[in-house]
Amino acid sequence: MTSTVVADVAHVTRRFGTFTALDDVTLQVAEGEVFGLLGHNGAGKTTLLRVLNGLLVSHGGSVSLLGMDPIRDGKALRRRTGVLTEYPALAELLSARENLAIYASIHGMAPTEIEVAISETLNVLGLGGREDEPVRGFSAGLKQRVALARALVHKPDVLMLDEPTTNMDPVAAKDVRTLIHRIARAEGRTVILSTHNLAEASELCDRVAIVRHGRIIAVGSPAELAARFAAGVTVSIEVGPGEADRAATALPSPMAVEVINGRTLRVADADQDVPAIVRKLVEAGHDVHAVTPHQPTLEDVYLHLHDGERLS
Amino acid sequence: MNWNAVSAIVRKDITTVLRNKGVRTPLLVAPIIILVILPAFLVLGGEVLAASGQVPVDAQGATPFDRLANQTTGEATGIDIDEPGGWERFVLEVFIAPLYLLVPLMVATVIAADSFAGERERRTLEALLHTPTSDDELLVAKVMAAWLPAVTIGVGGFLVYSVVANVVAWPEFGRIFFPTTTWVLLGLWVTPGVAALGLATMVIVSSRVDSLQAAHQIGSLIVLPIIVLLLVQVSGNLLFNPVRVAALGMGIWAAAAIVLRVAAQHFRREQLAVRM
Numbered sequence: 001m002t003s004t005v006v007a008d009v010a011h012v013t014r015r016f017g018t019f020t021a022l023d024d025v026t027l028q029v030a031e032g033e034v035f036g037l038l039g040h041n042g043a044g045k046t047t048l049l050r051v052l053n054g055l056l057v058s059h060g061g062s063v064s065l066l067g068m069d070p071i072r073d074g075k076a077l078r079r080r081t082g083v084l085t086e087y088p089a090l091a092e093l094l095s096a097r098e099n100l101a102i103y104a105s106i107h108g109m110a111p112t113e114i115e116v117a118i119s120e121t122l123n124v125l126g127l128g129g130r131e132d133e134p135v136r137g138f139s140a141g142l143k144q145r146v147a148l149a150r151a152l153v154h155k156p157d158v159l160m161l162d163e164p165t166t167n168m169d170p171v172a173a174k175d176v177r178t179l180i181h182r183i184a185r186a187e188g189r190t191v192i193l194s195t196h197n198l199a200e201a202s203e204l205c206d207r208v209a210i211v212r213h214g215r216i217i218a219v220g221s222p223a224e225l226a227a228r229f230a231a232g233v234t235v236s237i238e239v240g241p242g243e244a245d246r247a248a249t250a251l252p253s254p255m256a257v258e259v260i261n262g263r264t265l266r267v268a269d270a271d272q273d274v275p276a277i278v279r280k281l282v283e284a285g286h287d288v289h290a291v292t293p294h295q296p297t298l299e300d301v302y303l304h305l306h307d308g309e310r311l312s
Numbered sequence: 313m314n315w316n317a318v319s320a321i322v323r324k325d326i327t328t329v330l331r332n333k334g335v336r337t338p339l340l341v342a343p344i345i346i347l348v349i350l351p352a353f354l355v356l357g358g359e360v361l362a363a364s365g366q367v368p369v370d371a372q373g374a375t376p377f378d379r380l381a382n383q384t385t386g387e388a389t390g391i392d393i394d395e396p397g398g399w400e401r402f403v404l405e406v407f408i409a410p411l412y413l414l415v416p417l418m419v420a421t422v423i424a425a426d427s428f429a430g431e432r433e434r435r436t437l438e439a440l441l442h443t444p445t446s447d448d449e450l451l452v453a454k455v456m457a458a459w460l461p462a463v464t465i466g467v468g469g470f471l472v473y474s475v476v477a478n479v480v481a482w483p484e485f486g487r488i489f490f491p492t493t494t495w496v497l498l499g500l501w502v503t504p505g506v507a508a509l510g511l512a513t514m515v516i517v518s519s520r521v522d523s524l525q526a527a528h529q530i531g532s533l534i535v536l537p538i539i540v541l542l543l544v545q546v547s548g549n550l551l552f553n554p555v556r557v558a559a560l561g562m563g564i565w566a567a568a569a570i571v572l573r574v575a576a577q578h579f580r581r582e583q584l585a586v587r588m
Contacts, residue, residue, distance in 0.1 A: 050585055053442055055438075055581055055582070055585040056582060056586070057582055075445065076444070078442060078443060078445075079444040083439070083442040085438045085439055085442070086435075087435040087436075087438075089435055089437075089438055089439035090436070091327075091436065092434075093327070093328050093331040093332055094324065094328065094331075098327070102321075102324045103320075103439075103443065105316055105317065105319075105320035106316075106320045106321065106443045106444065106445060107443070108314065108316060108317070108444070134331075147439075150439070
């Protein structure tokens, strides 16, 4: 990693009683990077964020964020980080503006700065003129916007987002993802994103670490991981109605062919063979109506690493 | 100590309490009952009942109120129940005194339970833990957020009660007789200590339970010493006088300091984060 390292985690372990939540975790996050922690619920992602921000001590290894020790320099560190927790955790009887003002004060901003910062943040996040209403009446998506605004109001160097779209409907989730993308890219902020949403990680992250049972089992960009762990290009082929079973037998036996339905076949690792496959099918008397290549995705990598299976 | 951060958290918590009808209402209703309705009823209602002849009288012509007062009063308080105004002084100076201590105690415990266990239950505590505050600043902020309203309501209640006491006893005395030295000590010296003790206890309770309901249930046991104090007071065994109240206040402040010190050991970011 050539650029400045913002987060440096080396061989970190964290236990809760006999349960090991983080097991020998090592990773680095570069300045300006959007880094994803991808894993099931309970994989250890939130614990890692809490260790990074000095809420939990590590039971082994070393942690440095922004060049500081999160436990020893916790107060100074948290002045430069902003955290969106899994739940919005807002004071529900206060307005969005009041919520932001209180957290800006806690971060040591002067009253004059606070007004400007709140206006700027609300402009970016757009609460549709509802910033002076109690947040209790807001939808889940709007509350998450306020929580995101709260995490940003003091202009942190590192933004940590813990499951930012959990419990949200697809439209609100898409909305929040767009916001995160805009915030991360426009201001070049370092973002550490914890998620179990593969689409979210693919859309937002420069690199991801796949976390399982407290261990990092792979790190890289979505494309690198796809190339390293997933199968090659998969091709869906549409033949005539009811012909899929017969068409599958027309293809040479080493090919990994799966019949999806009466008229659709899926052939794995087929990126180099598409013309030959189509030719074989036509020679066998089948009409080929469509050929659709599928690039391997982060989802393929994730499923492969978690289930030990390669999608065919 | 970052007092800006402390005052911001205090502001947040107090504003939340003031806007929460479910918390605000009981905090106002209980003091009104104890410090306005009850003394008015006992002083004015007692006279009405006695005059109506509906109150049972014993062979010596004493009502149950007289017998209760006779057991309690005497040299220790300087109140003679048979003198004019004796009953009024018994009710207003002696009987209500321990009940009055329930006011700051109740306010402190209700707000403290909401502030500690309630925040955890509502999952709002984590956002605070991620702020640039030290553990001590968080504790001081949370304690102040419960202590200030408790003392305000306690001292405010004392002032309101002073007016009520003088008004209801006016027909008998025709002058301002309240507050007494004992009550000034209760209102300004003991009340803040009781509030501190109550909320320090709740910090410990809240750190050991998982729900607001459990915190309230265990926290309600805090009133037991006050009930004992009431019984001791009414039975005439340990009557409040200035010296005793000053000593009581000192004991309560000492206990509050000790409990608060223990509470501070329980209030660590790491421990709070582990329980989230």
